[in-house]
Structure formats: C-alpha cells, structure tokens
Amino acid sequence: MRSDAGGNPTAATATVKGMEAGTARRSALAKKRVASRPRKRLKVGHLAPILLATGLGLLVCSLANTLSRAALEPTPLLFWAGILLLAVPIFHRLTAEDASAPERLALVCLLGLSLYCVKVFRDAPTFTFSDELVHAFNANQISAHHHLFRENPILDVTPSFPGLEGAASALMKMTGVSSFVAGVVLIGVARLVLIASLFLLFHRVSGSARVAGLGAAIYTGNFNFLYWGAQFSYESLALPLLLLTMMALAEREAAPKQALRAWAAPVLLAIAAIVVTHHLTSYATAVTLAALSLAYWYVHRTWQRRNPWPFAVFGALLALAWLIAVASSTVGYLSPVINNAVNAVVHTIVGEDAPRGLFESSSPTIPPTPLGAKAFSFLAVALLAAGLPFGLRELWRRFRRQPFAILFGIAAVAFFGTLALRLTPPAWETGNRLSEFLFIGLAFVLGCACVWALSRRLAGAATRPLIAAAIAVVLVGGSISGWPWDSLLAQPMQISTDGRTVSSPPLALAEWAQHEVPEGRFAAATADAGLLLVPGGKTAFAGTSPDVEDVLDEEKLVGWELPLLRRNGIRYVAVDRREVASDTLRGYYFAKRGEELQLRPKSVVSKFNPLPGVSRVYTNGLITVFELGPQR
Amino acid sequence: MKGHKDLRLACLLAVASAVLTLILPWGPLCLVVALPLVFFLPGYALAAAIFARGRIPMRHLLVLSIGLSLAVLALGALVLNYLPGGVRAGWWALLLVIVVVAAARAAAIRRPSRRAAPSPSWKPRLNPAQAVLFAGGALAIVVAIVLAFIPVGAKDALGYTQMWIKPLEGERTGVEIGVGSGEQEEASYRLWVKFGDGEPPQGRYFKLSPGETHVVRLLTEKQPAAAEQIRAALFKQSQPDHAYRRVSTWITPTS
Numbered sequence: 110m111r112s113d114a115g116g117n118p119t120a121a122t123a124t125v126k127g128m129e130a131g132t133a134r135r136s137a138l139a140k141k142r143v144a145s146r147p148r149k150r151l152k153v154g155h156l157a158p159i160l161l162a163t164g165l166g167l168l169v170c171s172l173a174n175t176l177s178r179a180a181l182e183p184t185p186l187l188f189w190a191g192i193l194l195l196a197v198p199i200f201h202r203l204t205a206e207d208a209s210a211p212e213r214l215a216l217v218c219l220l221g222l223s224l225y226c227v228k229v230f231r232d233a234p235t236f237t238f239s240d241e242l243v244h245a246f247n248a249n250q251i252s253a254h255h256h257l258f259r260e261n262p263i264l265d266v267t268p269s270f271p272g273l274e275g276a277a278s279a280l281m282k283m284t285g286v287s288s289f290v291a292g293v294v295l296i297g298v299a300r301l302v303l304i305a306s307l308f309l310l311f312h313r314v315s316g317s318a319r320v321a322g323l324g325a326a327i328y329t330g331n332f333n334f335l336y337w338g339a340q341f342s343y344e345s346l347a348l349p350l351l352l353l354t355m356m357a358l359a360e361r362e363a364a365p366k367q368a369l370r371a372w373a374a375p376v377l378l379a380i381a382a383i384v385v386t387h388h389l390t391s392y393a394t395a396v397t398l399a400a401l402s403l404a405y406w407y408v409h410r411t412w413q414r415r416n417p418w419p420f421a422v423f424g425a426l427l428a429l430a431w432l433i434a435v436a437s438s439t440v441g442y443l444s445p446v447i448n449n450a451v452n453a454v455v456h457t458i459v460g461e462d463a464p465r466g467l468f469e470s471s472s473p474t475i476p477p478t479p480l481g482a483k484a485f486s487f488l489a490v491a492l493l494a495a496g497l498p499f500g501l502r503e504l505w506r507r508f509r510r511q512p513f514a515i516l517f518g519i520a521a522v523a524f525f526g527t528l529a530l531r532l533t534p535p536a537w538e539t540g541n542r543l544s545e546f547l548f549i550g551l552a553f554v555l556g557c558a559c560v561w562a563l564s565r566r567l568a569g570a571a572t573r574p575l576i577a578a579a580i581a582v583v584l585v586g587g588s589i590s591g592w593p594w595d596s597l598l599a600q601p602m603q604i605s606t607d608g609r610t611v612s613s614p615p616l617a618l619a620e621w622a623q624h625e626v627p628e629g630r631f632a633a634a635t636a637d638a639g640l641l642l643v644p645g646g647k648t649a650f651a652g653t654s655p656d657v658e659d660v661l662d663e664e665k666l667v668g669w670e671l672p673l674l675r676r677n678g679i680r681y682v683a684v685d686r687r688e689v690a691s692d693t694l695r696g697y698y699f700a701k702r703g704e705e706l707q708l709r710p711k712s713v714v715s716k717f718n719p720l721p722g723v724s725r726v727y728t729n730g731l732i733t734v735f736e737l738g739p740q741r
Numbered sequence: 742m743k744g745h746k747d748l749r750l751a752c753l754l755a756v757a758s759a760v761l762t763l764i765l766p767w768g769p770l771c772l773v774v775a776l777p778l779v780f781f782l783p784g785y786a787l788a789a790a791i792f793a794r795g796r797i798p799m800r801h802l803l804v805l806s807i808g809l810s811l812a813v814l815a816l817g818a819l820v821l822n823y824l825p826g827g828v829r830a831g832w833w834a835l836l837l838v839i840v841v842v843a844a845a846r847a848a849a850i851r852r853p854s855r856r857a858a859p860s861p862s863w864k865p866r867l868n869p870a871q872a873v874l875f876a877g878g879a880l881a882i883v884v885a886i887v888l889a890f891i892p893v894g895a896k897d898a899l900g901y902t903q904m905w906i907k908p909l910e911g912e913r914t915g916v917e918i919g920v921g922s923g924e925q926e927e928a929s930y931r932l933w934v935k936f937g938d939g940e941p942p943q944g945r946y947f948k949l950s951p952g953e954t955h956v957v958r959l960l961t962e963k964q965p966a967a968a969e970q971i972r973a974a975l976f977k978q979s980q981p982d983h984a985y986r987r988v989s990t991w992i993t994p995t996s
Contacts, residue, residue, distance in 0.1 A: 283830045
C-alpha cells in the first residue's frame with residue numbers, strides 16, 4: 110500500500126516540531142521558513158460538482174420527506190435516490206489516488222453533515238425520537254430552573270449525565286433559542302467532530318489519507334449512523350468525544366518525546382467530558398483504553414511513557430467515581446438490560462427460546478420490510494464480511510506493529526459477533542449499541558481492503574466505481590438494518606390547512622397542556638407522555654415504573670390503581686384510545702385516510718367517568734384527559 | 742499578548758461575541774453571533790495553550806478547537822451549577838470568555854515570541870464555472886432546508902375537533918370552554934352547557950375554520966352552595982343528535 114497524495118502523516122505533517130525552540134532568533138528563522146514554503150492549494154475542481162450533487166441529493170431527500178408529510182406516500186426509492194446522489198460522488202472521489210488529504214477531509218465532513226441533514230429534514234421542526242424528547246425536557250428544565258440534576262419522569266438516569274443538556278443550555282440561555290434549535294446545532298457540530306476525528310485517527314494509524322477517507326466513508330454505513338446515532342441524545346455527543354480521545358492518543362503515540370505531555374491534556378479533558386455525558390460511552394472509553402494499553406504492551410513489551418494505561422486508569426476511576434457519587438441509578442437502569450441480554454442469549458442457545466426473526470415488527474399493524482430492502486441489507490452485511498479477510502490480511506501485513514490497528518482488527522471481528530445478538534429480542538439493543546463502537550474498527554479494516562483492491566496491479570477502470578458502489582450498498586443496507594422501513598420518512602405531525610397550521614391530536618394535547626394547564630403531573634401513553642414533556646413542558650409518567658400503563662390500558666380500574674396515582678402526585682390522566690400511542694416511533698402523527706387505525710375499547714376511557722369528583726377536562730376524540738381533582 | 746495576532750483576535754472575538762449575544766434582541770441573530778464563542782474559541786485558545794511550544798497541523802488544530810469547545814461546554818455546566826444563581830446566560834458568557842482569555846494568556850506566555858500564528862496551509866481558488874457549481878449546490882441546500890421546515894397540506898390526514906373546559910378563576914363563578922378545529926374543512930357546531938339543577942342549559946352556535954379556536958366564558962345564574970358538576974357537550978351541525986365531544990368540570994363556591 111503506497112503512500113498517496115495525502116502522504117504519511119508521520120513524515121509529512123510531523124506532529125509537534127521544535128517543542129523547546131526558545132530563542133527569538135530561531136523563531137524568526139522558523140517564521141521565515143514557513144513564509145517561504147509554497148502553499149498547497151486545495152483542489153476545488155472536484156469539490157464543486159460534488160457539492161452540487163450533495164445539494165441536489167439533499168433536495169431530493171427533503172422533497173421525499175415533504176411528500177410523505179403531505180400524506181402522499183412517495184416511493185421510498187425517491188429518498189434512496191437522494192441519499193445515493195449525495196453520497197456516491199463523494200465515495201467515488203475518495204477512491205481516487207490524486208485527492209489530497211485536505212480534500213478528503215473536506216469530503217468526509219461534507220458526507221457526515223449531509224447525512225445529518227437528512228435526519229433533521231425528517232423531523233423538522235420538532236424532535237420526534239423518544240430519547241430526544243427526554244433530553245430536550247432535561248435541557249428545558251435546566252434552562253427554566255438554572256440547575257442540573259432535576260427529575261426526569263420517563264428516564265430517571267438521564268439527569269445524572271448532564272453533559273449534553275448542559276452544553277445545550279449554553280446556547281439556549283445565551284441566545285434564547287429553543288431546545289430543538291440548540292440540540293440540532295449541537296449535534297451537528299458533534300457530528301463534524303466525529304467524522305473529522307475518525308479521518309485523522311485513521312490517517313495517523315494507516316499513514317494513508319486514502320485509507321482514512323474510505324474508512325470514514327464506510328463508517329457512515331454503520332446501522333445507527335443515519336438516524337439513531339444522529340438524535341439529540343447523550344451518546345451522540347459522547348461518541349464524538351471518544352473519537353477525539355482516540356485521535357489525540359494516536360497523535361500522542363507518534364509525537365516526539367517532548368510533546369507527550371501536551372497531547373495528554375486534550376485526552377484528559379475529553380475523557381472527563383465523556384464521563385459526565387454518557388454512561389455506556391464512559392465505560393466503553395475505559396475498556397477501549399485498557400485494550401489499547403494491552404495492545405501497546407503486546408507490541409512494545411513496555412508499560413512506559415507512550416503506553417496509554419494511565420488514561421485507562423483515569424477513565425475507569427472517573428467513571429466509577431461518577432457512578433458512585435452522582436449516578437448510582439445507572440446500575441438499576443443498565444443491569445436489567447444486560448442481564449436480560451445474557452439470559453436471552455443463553456436461552457436461545459440451549460433452545461428454550463425461539464430466535465427472533467430479522468426485520469420482524471412488534472405489531473401486526475406495522476407493514477413488513479419489503480423483500481428488496483431486506484435483500485439490500487443482507488447484501489451490505491455480506492459485503493462487509495467479504496471485505497473482512499482482505500482487510501485483516503492487509504492489517505497483518507502492514508500494521509501489525511501498531512496497537513491501534515490491532516485493536517481495530519479485534520473490533521472488526523467482534524462486530525460480526527454482535528450480529529448474533531440481534532437474533533434474540535432482549536439482546537437486540539445491546540448488540541445494536543455495541544455495533545456502533547465496533548464498527549470503527551471494521552471501517553478501518555475495510556478501508557485497508559479497499560485501498561489494497563485499488564492498488565493491485567490488475568485493478569482495472571471498473572475498480573473505483575465498483576468500490577464506490579459497494580460502499581453505497583453498505584450505507585443503504587446499513588441504514589435499512591438500523592431503522593424501521595415504514596419510519597424512514599417524515600409523517601404528518603403539523604399540517605397546513607386554510608392558511609393555518611394544525612397539529613396532530615397528540616401534539617394538540619401537548620399544546621393544550623402547555624397553554625391551559627399551569628401545573629400538575631400527567632400519566633399518559635408513552636408517545637403522548639413524550640410530547641407532554643416537550644413541547645408540553647409537563648411532568649408526565651409513562652410505562653411501568655410507576656405502573657401507569659396498566660391504569661391506562663385496562664378496561665376497569667382495580668383497587669391499587671388510584672392510590673398509585675395519588676402516591677405519585679398524578680393529577681391528570683391522559684387516556685389515548687390509539688394502540689399506536691404506546692409506540693414511541695409512530696405515535697405522534699395524524700392518522701391517514703384508508704389506514705387501519707387500531708383502537709382500544711371505549712371502556713378504557715369511560716372507566717374514569719363514574720369516579721367521584723373527577724373532571725373530564727379535555728378531549729379530541731382519540732385522547733381524553735381526566736383531572737383527578739382534590740375531591741378524589 | 743503582544744506579537745500573537747491570533748490570540749489577541751480570539752480574545753477580542755470572544756468578548757465581542759459574548760457582549761453582542763447578551764444584548765442582541767433576536768434569537769437567530771444571537772445564535773449566529775454566539776457560534777464562534779460557543780463552538781470554536783474556547784477550544785482554539787486551549788489548543789493554543791496546550792501546543793504553545795510546538796506546532797500541530799492546521800486540520801488537527803481545527804478539529805481540536807471544535808472538539809475541546811464541546812468538552813468545555815459539557816463540563817462548564819457542572820461548574821456553573823454551583824455558582825450563585827446557577828446556570829444563567831451571564832455566567833455562561835463570562836465562563837467562556839474567561840476560558841478563552843486565560844488560555845490565550847497561557848499560550849502567549851508559553852509560546853516563543855515572534856512565532857508566526859497558525860494559518861491555513863492551503864487556499865482554495867475558484868474559477869467562474871466552479872463558483873457557479875458551488876452556488877448551485879449551496880442554493881439547493883438552502884431550498885432543501887426551507888422545504889423541510891414549511892408545514893404542508895395533507896388532505897388524507899384525518900381531522901378532529903378538540904374541546905376543553907376549566908372553571909373560571911377569580912370572583913365570578915362559571916366556566917371557560919374552548920373548542921379548537923383540527924378539521925380539514927370549515928365546520929358548524931352547537932355548544933350545550935348544563936350548570937347545576939334548576940338552571941336551564943346554555944347554548945352557543947358557531948362556525949370554525951381549520952386551525953381556528955373559539956373560547957366562551959359562561960357564568961352561573963346563582964352561586965352553588967356546594968361543589969357542583971358542570972357538563973358541556975359539543976354537537977356538529979351535520980350530526981345534531983350525536984354528542985360529538987363531552988367535557989365536564991367542578992365548580993365550588995370559592996372557585
């Protein structure tokens with residue numbers, strides 16, 4: 110694998126020069142040298158048409174979402190055409206040998222931001238992912254009450270990790286913008302850091318800007334990149350900080366002795382920020398750094414100086430201290446998820462539980478993923494698997510003396526292990542979360558495989574387009590695997606009619622609560638509760654802790670239910686007859702003509718009517734709110 | 742900071758950005774002004790201080806500037822949380838300016854004097870054709886964003902009517918009833934309200950266009966002696982015998 114136009118960073122862009130250069134004379138000479146050095150010009154010849162294609166691709170994606178919001182049911186092919194239009198020219202250019210490192214960096218940044226725009230276009234002008242509503246509520250609470258660590262009724266662990274909401278509060282407080290605007294801007298900036306750090310990390314480890322560019326492009330094909338990983342949620346900020354940490358560590362490893370301490374500072378700062386931002390990423394950081402330390406020891410047989418073990422210890426101790434001192438509820442939050450995943454895997458292996466069918470929906474009313482889409486996602490996984498041996502061989506040949514490369518190789522293989530977790534329902538989420546971290550290694554390995562294929566003597570004119578097409582398949586297939594097919598496009602949540610804007614029934618409920626209910630806690634179905642948090646601004650409980658789900662869903666009230674509401678200070682009960690109200694992905698929108706709307710029996714609402722002192726204070730037909738007043 | 746143009750500029754920009762952000766009246770404009778202070782300058786100043794004795798490539802400096810700014814934001818809220826008054830706009834602006842100025846000062850002390858400020862190692866140059874392509878791409882992106890944020894009509898979305906009720910506050914005894922139309926077409930309604938026993942029901946007729954809201958305040962003819970349930974029903978003119986929406990509340994002599 111020869112060095113390309115980007116050059117080897119070890120040689121071409123020596124990280125820190127002349128750390129001890131002290132005298133004014135020497136500095137003046139250095140300044141003169143810099144001034145006389147010919148400046149590289151960024152080749153914009155390719156960037157210009159690529160930017161046009163990106164803009165047109167985004168326009169097509171936005172159009173597909175607009176048609177879907179208008180309930181016109183556009184073909185998903187329009188959306189995918191937009192994605193391909195924005196991504197394929199970038200992929201193709203990244204395969205070129207003559208592109209410079211700055212151009213490749215600009216291309217991957219353009220790719221990362223464009224794909225983020227696709228997510229924003231789906232949701233504008235409000236958050237619609239359930240985690241986003243939870244975090245936006247926390248941000249609004251900080252903004253309104255000026256303090257962190259306030260209660261969250263849906264996900265009580267989130268206020269214990271206030272990094273994301275704290276950062277959003279800076280924009281909200283200083284500029285007065287909403288949590289939506291602050292969140293969209295913040296995550297957009299974080300995405301930029303993610304993709305640029307990934308590029309610089311891969312560039313440092315491989316010494317090739319081509320591997321770095323292709324690796325970063327392949328990373329966009331991870332299952333969560335397009336939607337889940339782009340939401341306003343704590344992991345969306347913590348993961349870019351983890352990649353920044355890894356990039357700084359890679360630079361530190363290659364830096365001259367005098368610069369080791371300098372590179373430690375950004376690493377420590379980023380680790381501290383990760384710890385206060387997201388539980389899983391902080392533990393992943395500690396594990397990654399520990400693995401890197403072992404890899405370093407394996408290669409160099411030393412624990413001295415460049416071995417990053419002190420950072421692993423720092424990360425682990427800080428995460429542990431935060432867990433004990435601030436976020437003890439994390440144990441209760443994460444342990445059932447992990448226990449269930451482990452138990453489910455064991456039960457599936459011994460044959461006690463049937464494996465989960467892939468692309469199987471949780472409800473019969475959800476349309477199945479089309480066969481063609483399923484085939485595409487299987488093809489994407491097959492391509493990833495097919496490239497793995499070639500990438501690992503290159504890794505072994507070229508980079509086996511590099512601790513980072515060893516780590517990437519292990520992660521690449523482990524990624525395919527997490528695919529097996531998708532076969533058991535309780536382990537699905539664990540596998541899905543892990544894949545986002547492990548895909549970093551896989552992307553590097555496959556970047557090596559791509560460059561190996563491009564540099565072979567037999568590589569013909571078709572090699573570049575074929576590789577670009579393969580990465581496009583990975584992007585599309587990965588996105589299909591990571592997000593339900595029927596929810597790829599925006600749905601009608603606010604529609605324009607007669608010159609006015611009309612909100613969907615659940616959003617209308619939230620807006621009524623925002624304007625007409627000064628105080629009081631709500632119990633509601635999960636989708637309604639999310640909107641009651643934001644934009645409703647109300648404390649709303651959902652689910653089984655406390656068990657308001659049964660209070661809402663059962664056809665008769667039983668003895669323990671009213672005391673439960675009273676104990677939790679719940680004054681308003683929002684009863685939603687729509688089955689979809691318990692779906693945090695689909696429960697926010699208008700029902701459409703010709704669509705089969707599954708309704709709960711009328712008695713789930715009418716059971717509250719005879720309660721003494723109860724008021725039926727709001728209804729929009731589908732959702733009715735009862736006030737359990739002081740007379741109850 | 743004499744001789745370090747970049748650091749001086751960073752400090753000036755930070756102060757100007759903080760002041761303007763706090764005094765400008767319009768959110769979107771404040772956002773534009775605040776962006777460098779929030780997402781770039783703290784990280785830039787920190788990176789300048791950390792790497793004062795050496796050089797790092799421009800692309801690393803840019804990524805560190807943005808990345809470290811994010812870290813400052815995530816950790817900064819923790820610091821502000823324990824200040825008097827907590828997380829407030831003024832504290833945020835002050836904290837970010839302090840980080841920029843302190844780190845820039847540290848960089849100026851550590852950095853060898855007369856060293857050239859970091860500058861981009863490449864400069865893009867566009868010919869007219871490329872400029873047109875760039876402009877076309879940028880225009881397409883702007884149109885895409887505008888399209889995404891504009892509500893559009895959806896004829897196949899099922900409309901609805903919402904209705905709510907609440908007791909009047911203050912000395913007068915009665916209720917406020919709101920009816921909001923989320924229907925796709927204009928609709929005519931009849932409102933029927935029943936106060937306590939002995940009072941005749943009250944009624945109202947009105948039409949609502951889509952997205953329009955009608956709020957009525959109705960008073961009792963006599964003060965209730967005890968808590969009294971008020972019931973209201975809404976009828977659509979197209980279905981006069983079928984109560985389309987029903988709400989109720991309680992009024993007390995004191996409510």
